[in-house]
Amino acid sequence: MATSPDIGALRPEYLVELEPLTDIEPDRRVSLGARLWSQGWLRKSLILIVLAVLWEALARYQDNDLLLPGFLQTAQAFFDGLASGELVQRAGLSLGVLVQGYLAGITLAFILTSLAVSTQPGRDLLATLTAMFNPLPAIALLPLALLWFGLGEGSLIFVLVHSVVWAVALSMYTGFLSVAETLRMAGRNYGLRGLRYVLHILVPAALPSILSGLKIGWAFAWRTLIAAELVFGATSGKGGLGWYIFQNRNELYTDRVFAGLVAVILIGLVVENLVFETLERVTVRRWGMQR
Amino acid sequence: MATSPDIGALRPEYLVELEPLTDIEPDRRVSLGARLWSQGWLRKSLILIVLAVLWEALARYQDNDLLLPGFLQTAQAFFDGLASGELVQRAGLSLGVLVQGYLAGITLAFILTSLAVSTQPGRDLLATLTAMFNPLPAIALLPLALLWFGLGEGSLIFVLVHSVVWAVALSMYTGFLSVAETLRMAGRNYGLRGLRYVLHILVPAALPSILSGLKIGWAFAWRTLIAAELVFGATSGKGGLGWYIFQNRNELYTDRVFAGLVAVILIGLVVENLVFETLERVTVRRWGMQR
């Protein structure tokens, strides 16, 4: 090559005799600030506090507590509701229905998506049904629900399924379609087919999308439940959180309305941070599939 | 190696002199059936026809046209609505608001997600806000919407944004987080940062997830709009599809209610098959990012 030969002479070669490695020192300590900052719940609590302060300030500025009660007033109503046991009981009722509808919706989404991923008609069916039914508001289903399931839980679950299934199916399906070709081939190469292929390859590979679909589905289930409980509102003793909110709204107990909503929010936060966050940590993040 | 040498002798070596390739013949013709089957719109139309027949059958079986009018009856009402121009006008009004709210929601989702992807507080903020607000039903925001935007489009758009932003942000964010490390590194290596990095690398790389988020957001915008239009009603006769549905429901014209819903469904199908399907074809599928 063209390099002048003297350069080599200028830079002597060298060789190092390596001793076994022993002197690997322990972790450097990180500063207290950094350690606190690394605690997700602390950062998030901070955000919550800021939001609460903003809320209170806004409410005081608007000074119209029939429309927007402040944080403190709502907190008062919330704790009253807790103390009387009403909020807990209502939330429990709602959660019971919610979980049933949510699980049913996920199951249906999984079946539809599995069909879609394995056959062309299944694929068309999913695309068409989703495009058709996803935009339909829950109230549109009311007459049908009345006819088929009567009033009460059956109808609520029907409406919940409707609100969960399309969003979850869309996310799941997108996830399935985006699985890397090599990974698919590896799975097929093991001899996996049909459901086992979906469960062992597609589902874990598409988990990030599936989880986002599950989160969206969960949120929409809540929304719909609250809205639907107004309508299907079970009999007075057996109404859930939506019922609680509706009733108090009708009576212009706005602080209680907000207390009900706070209950929804808190349950949302708990589910996000305990369930979904944990799921993500022990799966997609641990596996390096998501940052 | 240990193979016995005679095997080599049994299999003579050979060498082929290659001529330039010229005789590559044209496509084999595919059968008519296969060609028809390959037309997506045909398969989907078939599904639609089957669904229509099922609907009609079900309606006849239930024989209760105040709760469930048949397909034919609804089609009649639908064409009457078209002919009188009412449906078209109402759908136009709704679509106008819908598109504004939808675009605003997407923009907000994009901003939130871009923040989240670049800073830790942004990330916490997105996670917290989404977990908190996503489950809140639109009615919860009504008082606030009224306070801030008054009665009218402003409030509708506010509610629409709420129904779009969280789902889209969640999908977008999941997409961003799942972008392969090497691709991220390549982008950063070009010297891209901040918004340009997001736009040139993260967005296209996360496009499958983003598209699924956009689809979900679109559907929920519709749902919410229909529901919200009931509440916000109409100013001087200027209500959208939701109001049309509500009014006819009030007048027990169930066939027109279903005609309104059919309009929603048809618009959904058109958007799915013209907009989203095309988008997918010229992007993610063309790029081999999705099957």
Added chain:
Amino acid sequence: MTRDATRELSAVVPSLPDPLLRVRGATLEYRSRERVVRATHRVSFDVLPSDRYILLGPSGCGKSSLLKAVAGFVPVREGSIELDGKPVREPGPDRIVVFQEFDQLPPWKTVLQNVAFPLQVARKLSRKEAEARARHYLDKVGLSAFVQAYPHTLSGGMKQRVAIARALAMQPRILLMDEPFAALDALTRRRMQEELLALWEDAPFTLLFVTHSIDEALVVGNRVLLLSPHPGRVRAELDAHAFGLHSAGSPAFQAASRRIHDLLFDEPAVPHAAQAQVLARAAA
């Protein structure tokens, strides 16, 4: 392809065993809405039981495509591929593939699970047996210390070694390896070649092996199929059973290596110029 290359090889030499894998006039094509790319053009060859059969050819000539076609992932557009006399229709655990890409390991399984899982699925081993066998093969590829690691924490070469261990542990009817050692350093590569050949000595299996290294072809294989540049056509089939791990540097080895080299070099000049075979702008 000329007539004498497509002739029934085993018919000519009746004392040979029936081929395990029989590829006849296989043309492979990738079609998209915009264009049709022909990857291989009428390729024929036979792989006999216990062959270590090498596919050698320039980048983009269709080696991986051929391997995927044998594995059942890419359909032949013309011609046929038969395994044990039965046409290949779909993938299966009788033909385990080591892919060229680094993302072939399910990221949600540890190194150990990555090797053990297909054993449970396809070989019906109990979890315990599967893990024991997995550990055995992971040891052979030098990854004992990483059994609990997830794939995303491995280097490129380590990932490929996991895939190799997975394939070896499966003991398939025919092992399909696509440049398995390309990401490995000289030493590790050598060790892998040794392992592979030692396993073959222990219990001969059939191997279809893609490589771009002429030396590796001669060392690993007993038979080498030389492919032309894009689209791949059979250029020659050569014997390599005489060379082994310790032949490198011997004059015969160097001569064989040079001969192959020349066969590849002696292609009509500028082989890259007219590579893309844009057959049609079809509106599929």
Added chain:
Amino acid sequence: MTRDATRELSAVVPSLPDPLLRVRGATLEYRSRERVVRATHRVSFDVLPSDRYILLGPSGCGKSSLLKAVAGFVPVREGSIELDGKPVREPGPDRIVVFQEFDQLPPWKTVLQNVAFPLQVARKLSRKEAEARARHYLDKVGLSAFVQAYPHTLSGGMKQRVAIARALAMQPRILLMDEPFAALDALTRRRMQEELLALWEDAPFTLLFVTHSIDEALVVGNRVLLLSPHPGRVRAELDAHAFGLHSAGSPAFQAASRRIHDLLFDEPAVPHAAQAQVLARAAA
């Protein structure tokens, strides 16, 4: 690492130019909740301007990690990395990387756009200029016919060649290449080596090049850093400026090759056994 290896090399030989890249005692670690993996341990070396500097070492010894650290993707846990006297903090287009992985090409850009886009972004070229330059380099890597293809329709070797063209076209301050030719056949690899060296002859640039082929190290590089097995430590730094494209086979070349081979082989036995450096089960 021993003291004399970490000494300031340029201080000892004052007539040498200042190093462009100066790596001092660089320890690289990957930390997860469960474990800490040390990839390299106190590695020091200097890359002078116009050096073609090779990192050579066994699979998993931290070559890619070192390259990524220089590129600004992996932070040093101990020690320092300086470019032009300034510590490396983040990635930038002055250090273009050819990654080892095949998924480094944005799939939404055609081959041409893949090469042209970074030129527009980082070199501020107009679209036209960028495309012209991109075509030039794509021609050099033999992909002229595939400029309009999308990456997912390319073979493994073709993808790597696009990445190579992209990096070459960028003409960075220092070019970082991670086993760029590993997926290429002998012929194509040779052509790429020729191209690279011809470009260097035209206008010398600085190159940091990871390879696992000893011969390639000697042919491509003028200086070779030998790394020990996991975690990577400096084993030796050797001169290679005497060897070029046509040295292969010469006795001096073979001797150098054998020497490096032995340095790698002569590692204390069973080098793979205690590879994983599980430092702590930290709860990060």
Added chain:
Amino acid sequence: EGQLRIAEQFGIVYLLLNVARDQQLIEKHGKTAGVDIAVEWRKLSGGSAVNDALLSGSIDIAGAGVGPLLTIWDRTHGRQNVKGVASLGNFPYYLVSNNPNVKTIADFTDKDRIAVPAVGVSVQSRVLQLASAKLWGKEQYNKLDAISLAVPHPDAAAAIISGGTEITGHFGNPPFQEQELAGNPNARIVLNSYEVLGGPSSATVLFATEKFRKENPKTYKAFQDALAEAAAFITAKPEEAADIYLRVTGAKIDRDFLIKIIKNPEIQFKVAPQNTYALAEFMHEVGAIKNKPASWRDYFFDDALTAQGS
């Protein structure tokens, strides 16, 4: 002054407003008083939406049932001081059942379901509670809430007319109750709100904030005068009123059916409130409102128009 935003809801009970709008009566009376009034008409659905709109200042005059008026009066007592402006007329609410076994409310069993707009808190529910209290005693006032269900009027009406669902009773309002009676031969009136409240009573009322009344005396007066004229108009010309209704609301309801409803002797188009105090008293008794009104004058503004009320 000069601007008036009115929110009405769906239904024939807002006929007075429809006539005032169609005949431009507000504008007319405004001119007489020397103000040009720009009137904006909004349709909203649901008492809560109306409340929210009024409290947020999005509308000036709200139309809703007597129940919502009492609630909002109670909650804004000492603050915005929302009070009634006028009644929109006396309408009976019928509890209609299509269950042949149900003759009175005492006949409802656990198998029956009574649809109301909002269980417990809607006017219909309050009336039902009042009737229950009379029948079974004060403690049992919410006995029927247990089989009550919140169902929107149209869905409940559809269910009553067509049968085949669990809903066997609907405490509705016009025109749904009339449609039910006309649409299903089995449907019959089980309870009439007039019986419970002691005679014809206001069902739907208009209300506003004290601030609006104080700041817009002329507009306010013009509005009230317009209502009075509209009431007179309807009573005089029910057919024309029916046509106006069809025109303004765009409703496609059968004209003869509509005229029949308007001419129903139980329905009286009067702007002075009537017979609302029994309900107010009862709501206070059961704790639905905290402030006890001394009389109906507490929750209506003290105007000449409503001075004749009871």
